[in-house]
Amino acid sequence: MEFAHSAKAADYIQRVGDFIRAEIEPVEAEYLRAVHANSGHPYTVPPVMEELKAKAREQGLWNLFLPDETHGAGLTNVEYAPLAELMGRSPMASEVFNCSAPDTGNMEVLHLYGSAEQKQKWLEPLLRGEIRSVFCMTEPEVASSDATNMAATAVVKDDQIVLNGRKWFSSGIGHPNCRVAIFMGLTDPDAPRYAQHSMVLVPLSTPGVNIERMLPVFGRHDEPFGHGEVTFTDVRLPLDAVIAGPGRGFEIAQGRLGPGRIHHCMRLIGLAERCLDLACKRATQRVAFGKPLADLGGNRERIAKARIAINQARLLVLYTAWKLDTEGLQGARSEVSQIKVVVPNVATDVIDMAIQLHGAAGVTDDYPLAAAYTGARSLRLADGPDEVHLHLVARQELKAYAQ
Structure with a gap:
C-alpha cells in the first residue's frame, strides 16, 4: 500500500x-x-x-x-x-x-x-443536488440486525409492485428536498434466502406513503435530515420502479455497503479530530487549582491515547479502502466490518474525553460535542451493530481452523 x-x-x-x-x-x-x-x-x-x-x-x-x-x-x-x-x-x-x-x-x-x-x-x-433521497430498510417490529427478518413486503401483482410495511430510522426523510425512497421488502419467501427481497424506487408523494413521526436520537432530531418512521400501505407502483428486477435486493445491498462504510468511518475520524482539537484547546487554556487542565488528573495521557487511537483507526480505514480498490468487497469483507466496529468506538471515546474536559459546557449546544457524541454513538448501531460485525470478523478468522 x-x-x-x-x-x-x-x-x-x-x-x-x-x-x-x-x-x-x-x-x-x-x-x-x-x-x-x-x-x-x-x-x-x-x-x-x-x-x-x-x-x-x-x-x-x-x-x-x-x-x-x-x-x-x-x-x-x-x-x-x-x-x-x-x-x-x-x-x-x-x-x-x-x-x-x-x-x-x-x-x-x-x-x-x-x-x-x-x-x-x-x-x-x-x-445535480436538486433533490435528496432516503433508504428504507430498518423495521421496528423485527430484529433488523438480521436483514432476512424483514417483514415489509414488495409483492408483484400483474404489472405492479405492491408495498406494505412499516420502516423506521429512515434517515434523511425529514429534509425538505427529500423526494424519493429506496424501499427494501420481501417479494418471494420461497426463493433462496438471499434472492427473496427487492429494492423499489418510491416517490414520497405516492398514495399510501405516510411519515408517522420523526424519531429523536438522544433527544435530538438531527435537523434538517431527521430519522423517520414511515408506513407503506398498499403502495402501488409500476414494475419498472423495481431496481434491477425482483429478488435482487440483497445483491444490490452488498454492493452498496462497502464504500459507504469507508465514507461513514472517515467522516467519523474527521469528527474525532475536531473534538480532539477542541479538547486540546480547552486543556491548555482552562485553569483549575492553579494549573492548566492538561496538567491535572491524567489528562495528558488521555490526550495522548486519543491521538494514538485516531491514528490507528485512520490507518485501518485506509488499508480497508486500499483492499476494496484492489480486491473488491469480497477481499475486504473482514476489514469493512473491522472498521465499522473500531471507528465509532474510538470516536465515542475521544468525544467523551473532550466532553469531560469541557465540564458542563460539553453537554450543551455551545460546543458541537453533544451532537458529535450522539452521531458517533448511533453509528455503533447503524449499518449493523458491533456484535454483527464482530461475528463476521471472527467467522472469517476461524475459517482456516475449520475441521
Whole structure:
C-alpha cells in the first residue's frame, strides 16, 4: 500500500480543505442556529446551503465520492477517504459537496443497477443536488440486525409492485428536498434466502406513503435530515420502479455497503479530530487549582491515547479502502466490518474525553460535542451493530481452523 497521496487526491485535499475553512466554517454556527430554530417537521434549510452548493459546484468540488469520471471526480476509495475525513469535521460540509449519506449510497445503487429511465428520473436530479433521497430498510417490529427478518413486503401483482410495511430510522426523510425512497421488502419467501427481497424506487408523494413521526436520537432530531418512521400501505407502483428486477435486493445491498462504510468511518475520524482539537484547546487554556487542565488528573495521557487511537483507526480505514480498490468487497469483507466496529468506538471515546474536559459546557449546544457524541454513538448501531460485525470478523478468522 502506498501511503503518499496521488497528485489528484492531494489537489482535491487542498481545495476541499481551503473551501471548508474559507466558506463553510465562518457560517457554520449561524447555519446551525437557523436550522435548530425551526425544529418542528417539516424542517427548513437556510438559503446559505444552496449558495455554498453553487460555489462548490462551480469550483469542481462536486460528487467527489463517485469513482465514475462522467458524473463524479473519478477518485478511488483511497483517494476519496481523506476528503470524507475533511467533510466529517463539519455537520454541513457533506451536503455542500453533494456527498451526503444516504444520497451517496443511493446514487451508487442507481449508477450501478438503475435502468436508463430510473437514472434519468432520479439519478440525474440527485447528481445535480436538486433533490435528496432516503433508504428504507430498518423495521421496528423485527430484529433488523438480521436483514432476512424483514417483514415489509414488495409483492408483484400483474404489472405492479405492491408495498406494505412499516420502516423506521429512515434517515434523511425529514429534509425538505427529500423526494424519493429506496424501499427494501420481501417479494418471494420461497426463493433462496438471499434472492427473496427487492429494492423499489418510491416517490414520497405516492398514495399510501405516510411519515408517522420523526424519531429523536438522544433527544435530538438531527435537523434538517431527521430519522423517520414511515408506513407503506398498499403502495402501488409500476414494475419498472423495481431496481434491477425482483429478488435482487440483497445483491444490490452488498454492493452498496462497502464504500459507504469507508465514507461513514472517515467522516467519523474527521469528527474525532475536531473534538480532539477542541479538547486540546480547552486543556491548555482552562485553569483549575492553579494549573492548566492538561496538567491535572491524567489528562495528558488521555490526550495522548486519543491521538494514538485516531491514528490507528485512520490507518485501518485506509488499508480497508486500499483492499476494496484492489480486491473488491469480497477481499475486504473482514476489514469493512473491522472498521465499522473500531471507528465509532474510538470516536465515542475521544468525544467523551473532550466532553469531560469541557465540564458542563460539553453537554450543551455551545460546543458541537453533544451532537458529535450522539452521531458517533448511533453509528455503533447503524449499518449493523458491533456484535454483527464482530461475528463476521471472527467467522472469517476461524475459517482456516475449520475441521
